[in-house]
Amino acid sequence: MTLPLIVYRSLRQHALSTVVTAGGIALACGLLMCVWMVKTQAQAVFTSTTSGFDAVLGARGSKLQLVLNAIFHLEASPGNVAAADFEMIRRHPMIKTAIPLAVGDNLRGFRLVGTAPELFTNVEYAPGKKFTIRAGGKVFAADAKEALAGSFAAQRLGLKVGDTFRPFHGLAFDPKAEHADDFTVTGILEPTNTPVDRVIWIPLRGLQLMSGHDPKAATDVSAVLLQLRTPMAGLQLDMMYNKQGNRLTFAYPVGAIVAELFGKIAWFDQVLALVAYLVALVAAGSVLASIYNSMSARRRDLAILRALGARRRTVFGAVLAEAAAIGALGAAVGFAVYYGLFAGVAGVIRAQTGVVLDLGAKHPVLWICPLAMIGLCALGGIVPAWKAYRTPVAETLAPVS
Amino acid sequence: MLAVTDLRKSYPSPEGGRVEIVNVAAFRLAAGEQVALRGESGSGKTTFLNLIAGILAADAGKVEIDGTEMTALSEPKRDRLRADKLGYIFQTFNLLQGYTVVENVLLGMSFGPRGADRAHAREMLGRVGLGHRLDHFPHQLSTGQQQRVAVARALANRPKLVLADEPTGNLDRKHSREALALIREVSREQGAALLLVSHDEEVLGTFENRSDFAALNLARQEVRS
Numbered sequence: 001m002t003l004p005l006i007v008y009r010s011l012r013q014h015a016l017s018t019v020v021t022a023g024g025i026a027l028a029c030g031l032l033m034c035v036w037m038v039k040t041q042a043q044a045v046f047t048s049t050t051s052g053f054d055a056v057l058g059a060r061g062s063k064l065q066l067v068l069n070a071i072f073h074l075e076a077s078p079g080n081v082a083a084a085d086f087e088m089i090r091r092h093p094m095i096k097t098a099i100p101l102a103v104g105d106n107l108r109g110f111r112l113v114g115t116a117p118e119l120f121t122n123v124e125y126a127p128g129k130k131f132t133i134r135a136g137g138k139v140f141a142a143d144a145k146e147a148l149a150g151s152f153a154a155q156r157l158g159l160k161v162g163d164t165f166r167p168f169h170g171l172a173f174d175p176k177a178e179h180a181d182d183f184t185v186t187g188i189l190e191p192t193n194t195p196v197d198r199v200i201w202i203p204l205r206g207l208q209l210m211s212g213h214d215p216k217a218a219t220d221v222s223a224v225l226l227q228l229r230t231p232m233a234g235l236q237l238d239m240m241y242n243k244q245g246n247r248l249t250f251a252y253p254v255g256a257i258v259a260e261l262f263g264k265i266a267w268f269d270q271v272l273a274l275v276a277y278l279v280a281l282v283a284a285g286s287v288l289a290s291i292y293n294s295m296s297a298r299r300r301d302l303a304i305l306r307a308l309g310a311r312r313r314t315v316f317g318a319v320l321a322e323a324a325a326i327g328a329l330g331a332a333v334g335f336a337v338y339y340g341l342f343a344g345v346a347g348v349i350r351a352q353t354g355v356v357l358d359l360g361a362k363h364p365v366l367w368i369c370p371l372a373m374i375g376l377c378a379l380g381g382i383v384p385a386w387k388a389y390r391t392p393v394a395e396t397l398a399p400v401s
Numbered sequence: 402m403l404a405v406t407d408l409r410k411s412y413p414s415p416e417g418g419r420v421e422i423v424n425v426a427a428f429r430l431a432a433g434e435q436v437a438l439r440g441e442s443g444s445g446k447t448t449f450l451n452l453i454a455g456i457l458a459a460d461a462g463k464v465e466i467d468g469t470e471m472t473a474l475s476e477p478k479r480d481r482l483r484a485d486k487l488g489y490i491f492q493t494f495n496l497l498q499g500y501t502v503v504e505n506v507l508l509g510m511s512f513g514p515r516g517a518d519r520a521h522a523r524e525m526l527g528r529v530g531l532g533h534r535l536d537h538f539p540h541q542l543s544t545g546q547q548q549r550v551a552v553a554r555a556l557a558n559r560p561k562l563v564l565a566d567e568p569t570g571n572l573d574r575k576h577s578r579e580a581l582a583l584i585r586e587v588s589r590e591q592g593a594a595l596l597l598v599s600h601d602e603e604v605l606g607t608f609e610n611r612s613d614f615a616a617l618n619l620a621r622q623e624v625r626s
Contacts, residue, residue, distance in 0.1 A: 002511040005504060013499040304495045307456055308554075309484020309512030311477050393456040394448075397495060 006305070006318045007325050010298070017290045018326060024286050025330025028279040029373045030337025035272045036365040037338075038345050041357045043262045046072075047255040049194055049355060051225070052125040053099075055234060055252035057081060057089055057241065058223040063251035064261055070101055070223040071254060072195045072353055073111050076171060077103050078249070080220035085248060089224055094233035097123060100221040102207040107165055109173040110153040113199050114207025117142055123227070125192055137161045137187025142203050146186045152197040152354055154188045159200075161185055167202075169212060180211045193356035228252075280376060283330065287323050288380035295387050302388050303396035316389040323381020324374050331370035338366075402594045403430035403453065403562055408462035408472075409620075410448055422448045424620035425462070432561070435585060435595040437605050440614035446598040449614065450564045453596070454489055455479035467561045484512035488555030488593065490584065492567035494547050496539040496554075502526060503535040506554045513558035525553040529583060545576035549583065556587050563588050565597040569604055581607060 011018045051071050058066040059079025068075040081100075090098040102114035117139045120131045133139065133148070140146035149159045159165070163185045169177040183202060191197055208218045228234055234252040241250035251257050302315045339359065346357040405428035411421040422445040430436055440446035451457040453464050455471050464471040467486055471479055483489075496505050506522040515521070526532055529549040531542075539547050548568065555563055565584055569577035581604055588595040597604070598614060605611050 002508065002517065005500075005508070009497075009499045009504070300495075301497055301499070304497055305508065305512075306480070307454070307483075307489060307491075307495065308509045309480050311480045311512075313477075314512075394451045397456075397491065 002314075003318060003321055007322045010301075010318070010322050011325060011329075014290075014294050017294065018329070021283075021286050021290045022326050022330040022333060024279075025283040025327055025373055025377065026333035026337050028276065028283040029331050029334025029369055030341055031279055032273075032276040032373075033334065033338040033365055033369050034341040034345065035269075035276050036369070037342060037361070037363060038349075038357065039269050039272075040363060040365075041361060042349065042355075043259070045355050045357060046262070046353075047259045049258070050254045051194055051196060052123045052227070053097075053225040053254060054228045055226040055237070055250060055254065056223050057085075057226060058249050058251070060247055060249050063249055063257050066223060066249055066251045067254055067257045068261075069103065070225060071258075072355075073103075073113065073199050074195075074353065077222040080217055080222060081224060081248065083219035083221070086221050086224055089226065092237075094229050094236065095226055096229045097225075097227040099123065099225040100204055101223045101225060102204055102220075103171065103222045104213070105167040105169055105179065105207060105210060106171055106173055107153075107167055107200050108157060110150075110157060111171060111199050112147075112167050112202055112207060114202050114204040116204055119225075120148065120189075120201070125194055125196060129192070131192065131196070132190045133187040134161075134190060137185075140186050140201070140203050140206075143205060144203065145181055145183045145206055146203065147183045148187045148189060148201040149185055150189050150197040150199045150201070150354070151191040152350070153200050154185075157200075159185050159188065161187060167210065169210075181206070193354075195354035198354035280373060283373070284327075284376035284380040286380075287326055287377045288383055290326075291319060291323055291381060291384040292387065295384050298388070299391055299396050302391045303393045306391065306393040307397060312389045315391065316385045319385035319388045320378055320381045323385070324378040327374035327377025328370075330377070331373045334370060334373070402432040402434070402467060403428070403596065404463070404465040405429075405453065406463040406465075408449075408452055408464060409460045410445075410452055410457065411460055411620075421620040423452060423459075423618060425449065425617055426619060428617060430562070430594050430596055433589070433592055433594055435588065435608060435610065436597070437608035437611040438596070438598040438614040438617070439600065439602075439605050439611060440598050441600050444614055445618055445620060446614045447566050449618070450489075450566050450596070450598060453562075454487055454564055455483050480512070484558070485514050486561045488558065488560035488563040490548075490551050490555045490563065490565040490568045492570040494539075494551040494571070496547055496550055498539050501536045501538055502531060502542070502550050505539070505550055506557050509554035510557045515558060522553075522557060525557045526550070528587065529553045545572055545580065548572060548576070548580045552580070552584055552587060556591050556593065559591050560593050563593045563595045565595065567599050567601075568597065569599065569601060574603075577601070577604065 056066050056070045061078030065075050065078050069077050086100055089095060099116055099119045105112040120139045124130050140148050164182050166182055167179045237250050238252055241248050305315055342359055350356050405425055408425045410423040411419040414420040452459050459472050469482055471482055503522050506525060507517040511517040526535060529552055531549055568584060569580050572580055599605055
C-alpha cells in the first residue's frame with residue numbers, strides 16, 4: 001500500500017507536470033506504434049494484394065507501373081496491348097486465365113475499368129474468396145452499357161442499382177470531359193477490402209467503344225491480368241516477353257514487384273521511425289526534467305518519510321516507480337493516440353488505394369513499445385531517484401541547532 | 402530503555418576545523434519514564450534527539466534502545482529500528498502536506514512492524530480527537546489539530562520511546578497545554594518512555610523529571626582544529 005500511495009499522492013501533487021509529461025509520452029508512444037503498424041501492415045497487405053492474379057502483361061515499360069495500374073488502379077497505363085497480343089497470351093497453354101483491362105475514363109474521380117464479366121464469375125480474388133454482388137444486382141453483360149460498382153466507389157458516389165451515369169474522359173475528373181454514353185448500374189459488389197472496391201467496372205467493349213475514344217485503338221487493351229498454370233510458366237513467360245521480346249512487359253510475380261516499391265521508400269520509413277525514436281527520447285528526458293525539477297519541493301517529504309523509518313531504497317524506489325507510473329499513464333493514453341492516428345491513416349490509405357488496414361490487428365510492437373516507454377521513463381527517473389536516495393534527513397528537516 | 406554513552410557529534414566549521422555540537426557522556430531513560438530536557442535554541446538538543454533517532458550518524462559513542470545498540474547498526478537497520486521502536490514528534494510537526502490525515506498516520510505505520518493498519522490509524526486519530534477529520538489535508542486543520550495528527554502518527558506504532566522536540570513551540574498557550582497533556586497521556590497509555598526537549602519553562606514545569614541539557618552536553622560548541 002505504501003509505494004502506490006506515495007506514487008499516487010506525488011502524481012496528484014504535481015498534477016500539471018504529470019499530465020504534460022504523460023501527454024508527451026502518449027504522443028511518442030502512439031506515434032511509434034502507428035508508424036510501425038502502418039508500415040508493417042501496409043507492406044504485408046500491399047504485397048499480398050494480387051486480386052487473385054499471378055502476373056500482369058502490359059505495354060513495354062515499368063513493371064511497377066504496370067502492377068500499380070492493373071492491380072491497384074493507381075498510376076496511368078504505360079500503353080496499350082494490341083488485340084493480337086491479348087489473343088496470343090489468352091490462348092497460351094501455360095495460362096489458366098487471362099482477363100483484359102482497359103482504362104482511361106472516370107466517374108467523378110473514381111476510375112472506370114473495362115473488363116470481361118468472367119472476372120467476377122470465375123476468379124477468386126483471394127484464396128477461397130469469390131466476388132459477390134449485393135442482393136438485387138448482377139454482373140454487367142459483355143455487350144451492354146452496364147456497370148458494376150465497387151463497394152467504396154458506390155458508397156462515395158451514392159450509386160445504386162438502376163442508376164445511370166455518363167463517364168468522364170481521362171483518369172482525373174474534368175467536368176468538361178463528359179462522354180455522351182449512358183451506363184446503367186446493374187450491381188454493387190460486396191466489400192473485398194482490395195483496390196477492386198474503388199473501381200466502377202464496365203464491359204471491355206463499353207470502354208473501348210466509348211464516344212470520343214480513338215477508333216484505331218478500339219480493340220486494344222491496357223493490360224491483361226494472368227493466372228498461370230504453374231510457377232515455371234512465370235519464368236518462361238518472363239524470358240519470352242522481357243528478355244527476348246521488346247514490345248511488352250510481363251510483370252511477375254505481382255507481390256515481389258510491390259515489395260520493390262517498399263524497398264524504394266524504405267528510407268521514408270526510417271526517417272519516420274527516427275523521428276518517433278527521437279520523440280520517445282525527448283519524452284523520457286522530459287520525465288527526468290519534470291521529476292528532477294520538482295525534487296527541491298519534494299526533499300522535505302522524502303526526509304519526513306525517511307524520519308518515519310523509510311529506507312533509502314524505499315524513497316529511491318518511490319521516485320523510480322513514479323517515473324514508471326508517468327510512463328505507464330502515457331503509454332495507456334498512447335493507445336488512444338495510436339488508434340486515432342491509425343484510423344486516420346488507414347482511412348486515407350483506403351480512400352486512395354482501396355486497401356484496408358486492420359485497426360484491431362495484433363503485433364508485438366503493441367506491447368513492446370509501451371513497455372519500452374515505461375522502461376525509458378523509469379531510466380529517466382534514475383537521476384532524480386538518486387537525488388532522493390541521497391537526501392540528508394536531519395539537515396532537510398531542520399537546521400542544526 | 403535508552404542508554405547514551407560518550408555520544409559525540411561535530412560539524413565542519415566555516416573557519417576550518419570542526420565544531421562539536423554534542424558531547425554527552427551518559428544519559429539513561431527507563432521504560433515508561435517521562436523526562437524533559439531544558440535547552441536553549443542552538444544548544445544541540447535537536448542534534449541530540451536526531452542522534453538518538455538514528456537519522457544522524459554519531460562521530461563516536463553509543464546509543465542503545467531497548468537493548469539494541471543503534472550506533473552499531475547499518476543505516477537500513479537503524480531505519481528499521483527507528484520505525485519499530487521510536488516515535489518522533491517534531492516542533493514543525495513535519496506532516497506530509499499532500500496526504501490526508503489518515504494517510505499521514507498510515508504512512509508512519511507502514512514502515513513499522515504492524516504495517517499500515519487503517520483501523521488502528523483511525524482509532525489513534527479518534528484518540529487524539531480527530532476522528533471526524535480523517536480525510537482532511539493538514540492545511541485544512543488548525544495548528545493545534547496538526548500537532549495532534551503528529552502525536553497520533555508518532556504513537557501509532559506503539560513505540561517504546563517517544564522523542565518530542567519542542568512539540569509545543571508553534572502553539573499558543575492553550576493549545577500548548579492541551580498538546581503536552583495529550584503527548585504525555587497517550588505515551589503513558591502506550592507504555593512508551595518520553596524524552597521531551599524544550600526551552601519553555603511552563604512545559605518543563607509539568608515534568609517531575611527534568612534536567613538541563615546544557616549540564617548534560619559537554620560540547621559547549623568549542624572549536625577544535
